[in-house]
Each structure stands twice: as structure tokens, then as C-alpha cells.
Amino acid sequence: MSIDNNNCSDEANDRKHKKDVGRRQFLDWCFKAVPAGITLFTFGLSSKRSSGEDTKTSNNGKAPNSEVSYAMAVDIKKCIGCGRCAAACKKENKVPDSPYYVRTWVERYVIPKKGEPMIDSPNAGIDGFPDQPENGDVLKTFFVPKLCNHCDNPPCVQVCPVGATFKSPDGVVLVDDSYCVGCRYCIQACPYGARYIHPEKRVADKCTFCYHRISKGLAPACVEVCPTQARVFGDLKKLSSPIHRILQFNAIKTLKPELNTRPKVFYANADQEVR
């Protein structure tokens, strides 16, 4: 009887021991699984955001094509400063009317024989430019259309704290306005002044190369309306694209190359004053 009793108590102890081990194992598992789960959840989502897989772009449901690399070239010699590009952009993309919110604008440079260059862009160049006094002191004058440079190494994408701004596989820098928190860090990080905070949406806004148009095979609005073909849009990966011709036959510069942003807006025949 006593032996039986002993056996019973041994079994009970054994069960208890097993139960203890089970609890310990469970806690151990929790300690490992919870941080791992949080890490996976956080990093998984963030990488998903930053690569732009989960973003609403106006791509008509088509998957962005990594075989394409969109770019623009601007021939300074051809620009007449009519401002139609800036006006078309405002209309096409419903950019606020105010002169202080622009996706693209035209600058006029007046380089005097002596002294500092004079630069202006009244209302982004949409209404044209006031006459300059002709006193013979002007060395040269030219117009420079500006827009987001859709950098290959974009500082705005780097600094966005939630990954709302991202580079699409076809090389266009976009903003997910349903996700942007409006911290404005991207605006500070952009060396080209290409971004602004949309006054109604309270999110960062900028040129998209008219993504809703180019994904249908159309040209961006600014390119479409340019009467002198100063703006040329194309695919860097396609040798037959018209952009290659302008890149091949002109002296090309990009803006602020020392910052290593690797812009995809190329300027032909631009003066050194252009920044």
C-alpha cells in the first residue's frame, strides 16, 4: 500500500514537473515569439510601404514596370518662357491657384556683364515675364523650366518617416497622400524646392511626371503643351526614345550634382548659374 502511495505521489510529482516545464516552455516561447512577431510586423510593413507596393498610384491597375526608367530632358536654348507648361500642370493636376504652390515653374535668368545674375519667376512664369530695361548691360538671358528631378537617389524618400514618399519601379518619385503625415521633412530634404504642402490636403505634393498620363502611354502635360519641344520626355532604358537623341547631341548637366541625388531631369545647354 505504501509502495502504491509512493508510486501515486511520484506520478503526481512527475505530472506537476511536466506541467511546470510546460509553463516555463510557454513563457520562453512568449519571450521569443512576441519580439520576433513585432519585428516582423513592423519591418515587413515598413519595407512594403517604402517599396511602394501598397500605395495607390494612378496606374489604372497596371503593375509599374521596372523595365522602364522615365526621365525628362530640357533644352534651355529652345525654351521661350511662355509658361504654358506651368499653366498646363496646374490645370492637369489641380494644383492650387496660388503662385506659392507649384509643381513646375519657369525661371528667367538675366546675366549682366558685371555683377550678380537677376533671376525671377513671377507666378511661376504662367503670366509671362515683365520687360527688362534694355540698357546694354545684359550679357545674356535665358529661361529654365524647373520641376521635381525624380532623383535616382532621392533624399526626400530617404527622410520620409513613414515611407509615404517612394520611388516607383519605373523611376518616378511619388507621394501616397493617404499615408503622408505632413511632417514636411521631405520638403526640407529636397535641394530643388520641388515640394510643397498642399493647403487643403495637408500632405506633401509634387510633380509626378503626370503619372496618370504616362502610365497610359501619354506624355506629361507640360511636355504635351510645350510649343518648342524644349521639354522631352522618355524612357532611359529604351534606345529609340527621343530623350536619347537630346542626351547624345548636347552638353548635358544635372542640377546640384555634388549632392549625389542623381537627377533624372537633364538640362541641355544650361549655364553654370543654373542651380
Place this chain on the structure above:
Amino acid sequence: MEHAIQQTADALGSFAGYIYPNEYFLQWELLIVLYPYLTGLVAGAFILASLERVFRVKALMPVYRLALLTALAFLIVAPLPLLVHLGHPERSFEMFLTPHLTSAMAMFGFVYAWYLLVVLLLEIWFDYRRDIVIFSQEKKGFLKYFYKLITLGATDLSEKAVKFDDKAGKLITFIGIPSAFLLHGYVGFIFGSIKANPWWSSVLMPVVFLFSAIVSGMAAVLLVYMVTSWFRWKQINMACLNKLSEFLLYAMILDIALEILDFIHRLYESEESIHILSRLVTDRLFISLVISQLLIGSIIPMFAIAMARFGTLPDEMRRVFYFISAILIQVGIFSMRWNVVVGGQMFSKSFHGLTTYKVHLLGLEGLLMTMCLLVMPLIILFVLAKLLPPWLEPDTAKANET
């Protein structure tokens, strides 16, 4: 918005040269000036507390707990200016859920949470646990339950347990010092890493921010200590005040040396941006940089503190010198934050023009809101000091030491 546009249009006469169209509005305004100022106070106050705890500067004992509570009060308010400033504050939690890992700003939540939860709250809890348990037994009514709740069930007051508290507190302070460096160095990095902005982009920025943080935190604790002593009709401990001012002076010397180094470095390298930055300093920032930050906020208080600390002035006079210097230092550090944040946006990235900024009185980013956010930590500190009295009178201090 129309009103803002009109105001900007009115101010157009103040713009000089050419600025990009999107640069007419400053993106980061007064609230973002306030944010590094507040976090600086937190980091500085904590580092002051650690001087007593880790480096055993016993003369600073009377301000040890006060410094911890000051750090906590300012830390609670520190994220508010950021939150108010966001275009979509309701989405701010996304920074925790889906942080973009290459963004310095995305790390804010983690740095903040680490500092608040792991460093400051734990340190204060371990430091006060003995008092909290005693309060939970002595107090009556709601307070009794409040203290009971914050004992977190750890009511053991045995010698072994109290010793453990002390050890744990020390360990956390050890972790806390690099964390405080991280917190404010990180704020400096947010600005210093922006290569598009030559006024910000400097490897020295996090270090300059850090030392200015130490200066502002120490001066703030000095002010809080003096004011609270007056209101409590208690004698100010001169040994503590002298020591505190001495450390403050050393920190100021380091801070100003770093800033001068940064200045000389920029001038000597003379990069493309030097012309516009020179115009920025002489034109837009002359009063806030040369007069307010350098002269009123650095040179005068440095001389005053040096004179009071190492001269042969009577104690009464010393206190006046220390007090006025600490106020001037706050003015100087706030000016420094202003010069970095606002100054960095007052020139065009085209390097061809200067813009202007006018502080608004009302609105989410106005002067009134800023004043509210500046007063709020003081109210929180008052409540904290009522709940967790930081006054270590000589007899209590002695008892704690034994």
C-alpha cells in the same frame, strides 16, 4: 489660408533676391524651434542628475531629484509641438507601426519611448520606491490608492530591497547617460543630416546640440532650484549652487568652442553657399545670432558666472549673478534653436535670395500656443513635485546616504 497668402504678399517687400516659388512659406516654424529646446532641457537635466548619481558629485545632492523630475516634466511635453505641427496628427502613430528605417525622423518614437519608459520613469521609480511605499501607508483617501498603484506591488522595504533599488537606479543612470546623448544628439542629426541645406548640414550639429542641451538643462535646473527654494522659504545650498554653476560654465566653454569651430570651419572651407550664408548672418540673423545668442546668451553669462564662482563676491550677490545668468542662458539657447530651425529656412536653396518669417500670435503654430507649451512643463513639474517631493533636506539626504 488666403489670409496667410495675403500676409506673405504684404511681406514680399522683405524678400531679397530670388527664392523658389515653393519657398515662400516656412515649413518649420516656432513649434519646431520649441521642440529641440524642450528635448535639450530634458537631456541636460538628466545629465546633471547623473553627475550626482554616477560621478558622485555629492554637492549636487539637493538638485538630484529635482533634475530628474524637471527632465520628466519637459519630456512629457516634448512631442506635443511635433504632433501639433503635423499636417495629419491622426496618422502620427504610423511612425511606430510602419517606420521607414532610413529616415532619421522615424526613429523619434523609439528614441522617445526608450528614454521615457526605460530610462527616466524607471530611474525615478527606483529612486522614489521607498518614499512611495511609505506614502501609500501614510496618506489617506484617493492619494493612498494612487501611491499604492504606483508601488506596482513592490512594497518590500527591507535593507536588501532598498539596496537593490539603489543599484538598479545606478545601472539605469549608466544606461541613461548615453541615452540622453542619443536623445539630443539625434535631434541634432535630424538637422545635420540634411545635405540640401548647407546651414544645417554639418557633422558637428549633433555635438553642438548636445552641449547646448547640457547647458540649457543645467541652467534650467538652477533656475527651478532657486525659485522653488524662495517659494518654500528655504535656504539655498550655496555649495550646490556653486558646483552647479561651475559645471554650467565648463559646459558653456565646450559649447561655445564647438560653435566657433563650426563657424571657422565653414568660413575656411568657403563652399558655394558661403555668400548666401554670410548674408543670412549679417542681414536676417544678426540680432538673434550675434546679439541674442552670442553676446547676451553666451559671453555675458559666462563672464558673470566666472566672476561669481571664482571672484570674491558675497553670497547674496552670487545668487543674483547666477540667477540672471541662467535666465540669459535660456534666452541664448532658445535663440540658438531659432537660428538653426528658422535661420536654415530663411535663405533659398537656389542660393540667390533670402526669405522672411513673421511669428503669428494666434493659430496652431502661433506665439500663444508656444507659450502654452512652454508653461505646460512647469505645471506638470509642480504637480510632480507635489506627488513626489524632490526636496532632499540635509537630514533626509543623510538618511538616504546611510
